[in-house]
Amino acid sequence: MQSILVFALLGLGSGAVIAAVAIGVVLSWRGNGSFNLAAGASVMVAGYVFWAFRTGFFHVSLDTWPAVIATLAFMVVYAVVVEMLSIRPLRSASPLAKLVASLGVLLLTQALVQLVFGTSPLQSPSVLPDGVIVVGDVPVPVAQLILAGAVALLAVALWAVYRFTRFGMATRAASENEVAAVLAGLEPSSISLTNSILANLTAGAVGIAAAAIVGISASTVPLLIVPALAAALFARFTSFGIACAAGMAIGIGESLIFYASTLPWFPTQNGIAVSGLQQLVEFALIVVALWWRGSSLPQRGDLRERSLPRVPKQEQLARRMLPMVALCAVALVVLPSEFRQAVATGLVGTVLCLSFIVIMGYVGQLSVVQLALAGIAGFGVARLATVYGVGFPLGPIVAVLVALAVGVAVGVSALRVRGVTLVVVTLAAAVAIEKFAFANPDWGGGETGITVQQPTFLGFSLGTDAPFRGLDGSLPSPVFGLCALAVAAGLYAFVANLRRGELGRRMLAVRSNERAAAAAGVNVWGLKLAAFAISSVLAGVAGVLFAYDFGTVSSSMFDVMTALSVVASVYVLGVTVVQGAVLGGFGMAGAVVPLVLQKWVLPQDRIGLYMQLLIGVGLLIQLRFYPDGVLISQATKRERRREERLRAEAAAAANSPVHKQGAAV
Amino acid sequence: MTPVLAARGISVRYGGVRALSNVSLEVPEGTIVGLIGPNGAGKTTLVDALTGFAPCEGRVEIAGEDVTRLKPHARARRGLGRTWQAVELFDDLTVAENVAVAIGSPSPWATVKQLFVKPKLETERIGEALDSLGIGHLFEAMPGELSEGQRKLVGIARAFAGSPRVVCLDEPAAGLDTAETHELGLQLRSLTTGGMPMLLIDHDIGFVFGTCDHVVVVEFGEVIAEGTPHEVYGNERVIEAYLGSSAGRPGDAEGSR
Numbered sequence: 001m002q003s004i005l006v007f008a009l010l011g012l013g014s015g016a017v018i019a020a021v022a023i024g025v026v027l028s029w030r031g032n033g034s035f036n037l038a039a040g041a042s043v044m045v046a047g048y049v050f051w052a053f054r055t056g057f058f059h060v061s062l063d064t065w066p067a068v069i070a071t072l073a074f075m076v077v078y079a080v081v082v083e084m085l086s087i088r089p090l091r092s093a094s095p096l097a098k099l100v101a102s103l104g105v106l107l108l109t110q111a112l113v114q115l116v117f118g119t120s121p122l123q124s125p126s127v128l129p130d131g132v133i134v135v136g137d138v139p140v141p142v143a144q145l146i147l148a149g150a151v152a153l154l155a156v157a158l159w160a161v162y163r164f165t166r167f168g169m170a171t172r173a174a175s176e177n178e179v180a181a182v183l184a185g186l187e188p189s190s191i192s193l194t195n196s197i198l199a200n201l202t203a204g205a206v207g208i209a210a211a212a213i214v215g216i217s218a219s220t221v222p223l224l225i226v227p228a229l230a231a232a233l234f235a236r237f238t239s240f241g242i243a244c245a246a247g248m249a250i251g252i253g254e255s256l257i258f259y260a261s262t263l264p265w266f267p268t269q270n271g272i273a274v275s276g277l278q279q280l281v282e283f284a285l286i287v288v289a290l291w292w293r294g295s296s297l298p299q300r301g302d303l304r305e306r307s308l309p310r311v312p313k314q315e316q317l318a319r320r321m322l323p324m325v326a327l328c329a330v331a332l333v334v335l336p337s338e339f340r341q342a343v344a345t346g347l348v349g350t351v352l353c354l355s356f357i358v359i360m361g362y363v364g365q366l367s368v369v370q371l372a373l374a375g376i377a378g379f380g381v382a383r384l385a386t387v388y389g390v391g392f393p394l395g396p397i398v399a400v401l402v403a404l405a406v407g408v409a410v411g412v413s414a415l416r417v418r419g420v421t422l423v424v425v426t427l428a429a430a431v432a433i434e435k436f437a438f439a440n441p442d443w444g445g446g447e448t449g450i451t452v453q454q455p456t457f458l459g460f461s462l463g464t465d466a467p468f469r470g471l472d473g474s475l476p477s478p479v480f481g482l483c484a485l486a487v488a489a490g491l492y493a494f495v496a497n498l499r500r501g502e503l504g505r506r507m508l509a510v511r512s513n514e515r516a517a518a519a520a521g522v523n524v525w526g527l528k529l530a531a532f533a534i535s536s537v538l539a540g541v542a543g544v545l546f547a548y549d550f551g552t553v554s555s556s557m558f559d560v561m562t563a564l565s566v567v568a569s570v571y572v573l574g575v576t577v578v579q580g581a582v583l584g585g586f587g588m589a590g591a592v593v594p595l596v597l598q599k600w601v602l603p604q605d606r607i608g609l610y611m612q613l614l615i616g617v618g619l620l621i622q623l624r625f626y627p628d629g630v631l632i633s634q635a636t637k638r639e640r641r642r643e644e645r646l647r648a649e650a651a652a653a654a655n656s657p658v659h660k661q662g663a664a665v
Numbered sequence: 666m667t668p669v670l671a672a673r674g675i676s677v678r679y680g681g682v683r684a685l686s687n688v689s690l691e692v693p694e695g696t697i698v699g700l701i702g703p704n705g706a707g708k709t710t711l712v713d714a715l716t717g718f719a720p721c722e723g724r725v726e727i728a729g730e731d732v733t734r735l736k737p738h739a740r741a742r743r744g745l746g747r748t749w750q751a752v753e754l755f756d757d758l759t760v761a762e763n764v765a766v767a768i769g770s771p772s773p774w775a776t777v778k779q780l781f782v783k784p785k786l787e788t789e790r791i792g793e794a795l796d797s798l799g800i801g802h803l804f805e806a807m808p809g810e811l812s813e814g815q816r817k818l819v820g821i822a823r824a825f826a827g828s829p830r831v832v833c834l835d836e837p838a839a840g841l842d843t844a845e846t847h848e849l850g851l852q853l854r855s856l857t858t859g860g861m862p863m864l865l866i867d868h869d870i871g872f873v874f875g876t877c878d879h880v881v882v883v884e885f886g887e888v889i890a891e892g893t894p895h896e897v898y899g900n901e902r903v904i905e906a907y908l909g910s911s912a913g914r915p916g917d918a919e920g921s922r
Contacts, residue, residue: 311757502765509755509766516753519716520767521741521827 002136007259008252009135013144013213015251016151017043020206021228022235022243023155024199029237030162030171031195032087032188034098035423037564038105040225042075042200045109046207047216048117049074051124057117064127068208075204079197087192089624094309096366099423100571101623103564106222108616110561111609113218119609121220126212147209148248154202155244162240171195223560226431227254227282229424233289250285254278269442276436283432286425287413309628311361311508311576312635314496324582325489332481337474341549342595344464344481347488348545349585353570354495354578355538360567361576362504363531364511368563369410369426372433373536374543375558377403378452379437379444381544382553385453392455392462400540406433407536411529430560438555449554452547454480463548484545488585491538496578498534507531550590561612562589569615572622574631583631587611667729668693669862670745670831675714675723677707677886684710685721685886692831692862697853699877699894700866703906707886708866709750712833715864716740716747728830741767744830748823748837750866752816754808760819761804764791767827794826795819798852813840818849825856833864838872850876870907874898882906 021039028036052058053067062070086101093101128143162168170186171194182188207221214221231246260266261273268274331343355370380399384390390398414425438444454463461467462483464476498504506527509517514524547553556562569587574580587593589608597614598607626633668691677685685707692698700708713719717737725733727743735743746767755763765786788804795801798818808816817840824832834853838846846869853863853876867873873880874894882890882897884906890897897903 505758505762505766508757508762512755512757513753515718515737516749516755517766518737519718519741519747519749519753520823521738522766523736523738 002138003259004256006135006138006140007255009140010144011252011255012148012248013141013210013251014254015248016144016148017206017210017214018224018227018231018251019148019151019155019244019247020202020210021224022231022247023151023158023240024203025225025228025232026235026237026240026243027158027195027199027202028102029232031199032091032098032192033095034087034102035095035229035421036199037099037102037225037423037427038082038109038222039199039203039228040222041106041109042078042203043207043210043224044113044216044218044221045078046071046075046204047124047211047221048113048122048218050208050211051122051216052117054125064125068127071208072201072204075200076197079200080193082200083193083196085620086623087196088189090627091189091192093623093627096309096360096364096571097623097627099366100568100619103568104616104619104623106225106616107561107565107568107612108620110218110222111613111616114609115606115613117218119218121215121217124211124216127209128212141213143209144213147206147213150209151206152244152248154205155240158198158202158240167191167194219561223431226279226428227251230282230286230289230428233286233424250282253281257281269440274436275439276432276434279428279432279435283425283428286428290414290417290421290425309361309574309576309632310636311499312632312639314499314578317493317496320579321489321492325485328485329482332470332478332485334471336472337470337476338595339592340470340478340481341476342590342592344476344484344549345588346586346591346593347481347484348542348549349566349588349591350488350582351484351491351538351545351585352542352566352588353581353584354491355535355542356567356570356575356584357495357578357581358498358507358538359531359535360570361580362499362507362511363528365414365528365531366423366567367410367426367532367535368423368560368567369407369430369433370535370539371558371563371566372430372438372560373403373407373539374546375438375444375553375555376406376433377540377543378547378553378558379450381547382445382450382452383443386450391453392457396455396541396544399544400537403540403543404533404536407532407539408529411532411536415525415528427560430563434555434559438558445552445554449552449557451552452550454551455548464551480548484549487541487545491541492578492581495538495581503527503530565612565615568619571629572615572619574629574635576629577631577635580629580631587615666693668726669728670715670833670864671724671726672711672715673724673726675711675721675725677710677714677719677721683886684719685714685883687723688883688886688888689723690864690881690888690891692864694862695857695860696879697857697863697865697877699873699880700864700883701868701870701873701880702883706883706906708883709835710886711883712747712835712864712866715833716745741827741829744828746824746827746829746832748817748820748832748834750835750839752813752820752840754816754819754823756808758808759804760795760800760806760808760811761786761788761791763808763819764794764823764826767823791826794822797825797856798822799848814842814845817841821849825861829861831862831864833866835866836868837865838867838869846872 021043024039024042025036028034028039050067050071053062053070082105086105090098090101126143128146131142132139133142162171171191174186174188174191227250228247231243231250234246235243257278266273328343328347332340352370352374359365359367377399380402381395384395384398410426410429414422439446454461454465456462462479464480466477466479468477468479469475470478506522509522510524510527518524566588570580570584573583585591594607594611598604602610622630670692672688672690675685675688688711690698702708710719714721715725717735717740724731727745732740732743755766768787768790792801795804798821800815800818803811803815811819817837821837838849841849850872857863865873865877877894880891880894880897881888882903889906890900890903
């Protein structure tokens with residue numbers, strides 16, 4: 001019992017940080033109506049900047065309190081920059097666009113921080129007292145208790161501000177009904193900016209105080225957004241108190257799971273406690289919160305009408321597709337080996353991105369679990385071959401079916417929510433799958449990864465080690481690339497055709513208006529599950545191809561930040577058109593665009609970070625100028641020109657002498 | 666004879682507010698039943714309850730079958746169509762595609778087949794639905810290009826295109842001018858001549874009285890009168906509900922018959 005109390009107290013530190021991030025999420029939602037995926041990144045930024053001021057990294061070494069003030073001043077500037085870059089230009093954009101903008105900020109911030117400060121975690125000097133209090137015979141750092149108390153006080157203070165002040169009333173009014181707020185003389189932009197500054201100051205203060213407790217890491221701290229979103233969900237994105245309490249409870253729960261992992265009854269593998277249970281519990285909590293409160297999540301009455309990106313018609317499919325296929329086929333044979341590899345990876349990436357086109361583009365459900373589903377199939381095909389001796393083609397089929405089952409299960413857990421809320425579930429699912437399954441040395445690949453047996457069919461090798469080696473005679477063999485090309489082309493046509501058929505129409509109907517779709521006889525839940533199923537199969541196929549393409553699978557190939565980068569790049573290019581998937585695929589790590597940039601444009605090392613930086617910057621620029629995506633904006637212009645031409649031709653025909661004569665007769 | 670649509674003792678609560686209280690009505694074959702009442706009387710709530718969008722007590726029947734526990738899409742597939750007070754079109758689909766969504770539910774095999782070969786719209790059936798309302802020329806238009814009145818008509822065409830047994834029309838004439846409203850009334854009557862029963866809600870009393878065979882009046886969630894338009898037209902309680910006194914008649918206030 002005493003141990004439980006001690007671990008509960010130890011969990012208060014991380015719980016306080018989760019609570020602070022959750023409060024930041026609530027502030028963002030109240031202030032500007034966006035799910036701020038970058039709320040955890042603000043904590044990270046504050047930690048790094050404070051460390052830099054204290055250690056002289058910026059060539060200025062400050063004492064504790066001047067460093068605290070300088071860091072908080074930096075956070076105000078950071079908040080203003082983020083507001084001007086990603087929030088204010090998108091006030092009239094769809095919730096999806098706002099969410100993706102916060103994703104852009106997250107990617108950009110994380111990449112910048114890692115490029116400036118490096119990728120290794122840092123240790124910051126503590127600003128809180130170093131003492132301990134002894135519970136039983138176990139010392140508990142007093143800093144954790146102070147931090148938890150400070151966050152709780154902050155929640156109370158924010159509650160009081162929003163309950164009793166005119167600013168709080170204005171924010172509540174604007175978040176309830178922006179139209180009515182404007183008519184009452186309030187200025188939503190100023191309210192949004194003030195809330196952003198408050199959110200970042202909160203994150204900054206906690207980032208400084210918690211740096212010594214949770215460490216300074218650009219890879220782990222931003223992902224605190226996952227448990228924080230769970231806490232914010234319990235708070236219905238409105239209550240500071242509940243967000244704070246839920247955040248603390250999650251932190252305590254994580255600590256207790258850690259404690260439980262030291263007990264003899266806890267499941268182990270090779271003598272080591274099974275990992276990832278904390279993330280699994282977070283996912284379960286989010287699902288529970290959504291089923292409990294999902295249908296009552298608040299909606300905002302916004303000032304301007306918002307819509308999802310348009311879905312242009314897919315016309316002249318074969319004419320547009322065949323030259324691309326031919327070009328890829330030639331490239332796979334004649335190009336040097338590293339470019340052949342990059343083209344094959346681009347084709348596999350295209351298949352993965354097609355899964356986003358279906359679930360995000362056609363149904364409007366922002367799912368980030370697709371890369372994790374690909375990982376399940378990738379690890380599945382590797383494990384089936386090495387452990388059970390099930391090779392091609394049965395192995396890939398079973399692996400894809402497993403990905404399908406998991407994808408549909410995630411879809412079922414999210415049936416009560418739609419659109420951007422879905423990102424909370426799928427993000428938590430992706431993290432849980434990564435930590436619980438992929439990092440597991442028996443089920444996944446652990447840290448080192450596992451080798452994948454190359455496919456053979458009727459004695460013919462279809463893998464990267466096939467005898468035919470292309471013009472330069474080196475590995476990888478073009479055979480695998482040509483197989484990937486055939487699969488990618490077939491699935492490209494399939495997804496494009498989906499848009500034109502009955503099922504696609506029903507998907508767009510659900511995306512556009514669920515009530516009207518149901519009234520027209522569309523089974524909305526069934527259709528969402530069908531979309532999840534199709535999307536999961538596409539992701540599963542991509543995962544199998546990734547496994548064969550790289551020859552090994554490891555958890556780092558399918559991590560959440562990579563998944564978020566892929567989502568962002570597909571959205572930048574056009575999430576509702578299949579061409580967006582092609583460009584997104586060829587921009588993925590290991591594909592043609594990064595290779596070209598690495599060889600001739602960007603520094604050789606840390607290409608992944610530079611690509612992430614480019615995606616983040618590109619995302620913010622694109623959302624500013626082409627909110628629907630580059631390809632969609634172009635397609636919309638083409639459609640409008642075509643319609644205008646047809647109208648002009650119809651008008652000319654109606655006024656022609658022949659027509660008039662005919663009418664007279 | 667079994668009515669095509671029947672509401673039996675329908676009650677709806679929103680929190681502590683009782684929006685409908687024990688409302689019953691029947692829509693027989695080949696009949697247009699009008700539902701009128703002052704603002705906030707519970708007309709749209711009744712349509713929501715009938716079509717499955719509002720949880721209710723009581724019993725909803727389609728051709729004698731109890732559908733009270735069915736979801737909205739399942740009721741639609743049993744032949745209960747509806748339109749919306751605020752036009753709810755699918756903005757990403759053309760007018761023709763909007764209508765096509767309501768035309769039947771393809772078999773699983775047909776759906777799979779459509780994924781691999783270029784599917785074709787049922788242009789003839791869609792064209793008929795649009796032509797019947799005089800909007801056949803809007804076939805390829807996007808909803809964003811339409812006027813409010815045209816959007817209303819597309820919504821009605823979509824409701825009728827699915828070959829429903831009965832249709833609930835929620836303020837179909839709102840946004841239409843006088844001539845368009847008159848034309849719509851004639852079109853609805855011609856559809857009824859073909860046997861299609863309807864439940865019609867509208868604020869334009871003249872339109873309702875001129876179009877419907879039977880009128881039900883609700884106030885504060887309760888039925889206060891029903892009968893032929895002529896019977897309802899002279900009902901003192903109805904006049905009081907609309908004007909707050911017996912000084913005038915409903916048709917005088919919002920349009921004459």
